[in-house]
Amino acid sequence: MLSLEHVQAWYGRTQALFDVSLEVAPGEVLALIGTNGAGKSSTIRAILGLVRSKGTVVMYGTDVSNWPTHKRVREFDIGVVPESKSLFSAMTVRENLLVGQSRTASRNLDRAMAAFPMLESRLATDVGALSGGQRQMVALARTLMRDPRILLLDEPGLGLAPVIVDDIYARIRDLLTPDLAVVLVEQSAARVARLADQVRLISIGRSGDQVAAADADGLRRLETIAFGG
């Protein structure tokens, strides 16, 4: 279980989050939606401890609010996608999947190939020669090989063709385990409906209503509040 209670966050003197609360259980995907600048990425940064914040962040029963990022990531096996600069362009897909991984994670290479079959024929290809969607799959596969307990996805489809994003989201759904809590940041509710269990609105640094992703009327209502008309 991951929960945030009344989290506030600042960049220097600029306050980005005023009051964000949320809860996501293992085996569940919570999507955060909202307009540009609403505070979705800042919420992810607050979970990671990458931004100065107040309020409470609890991971699997432990209050980690005062923990540094590396301790949170290590202790709770937090996976983050996209991890900026997490891939090495001049290294092959196989090398990228294996570099810096523990022995246990390295053993999960076969499972990653089963999840992303299109990468199997590309194992010897340099990541620099892959498409954006394929690169995103390598980043996801690499993260999932570590069996994270918390997965933070910040617009994993940004800049990719809708059909590729749908494919990536379908795979994430297939790879969900009962031990994994996922927070997904997306601009629009329509996009996340098939992947998320719950959708929560973030607006001007505050968490708003939450609806079940299966609730089409609820999603439309959130979109209207977030984006108008």
Ligand SMILES: Nc1ncnc2c1ncn2[C@@H]1O[C@H](COP(=O)(O)OP(=O)(O)OP(=O)(O)O)[C@@H](O)[C@H]1O
């Ligand atoms: N590094 C930073 N320094 C100063 N202000 C920042 C920084 N990053 C974000 N902000 C501000 O914090 C607020 C929330 O930004 P955030 O990136 O969390 O929004 P977002 O909902 O993720 O938006 P988007 O969908 O555009 O990525 C915005 O007002 C933004 O200008």
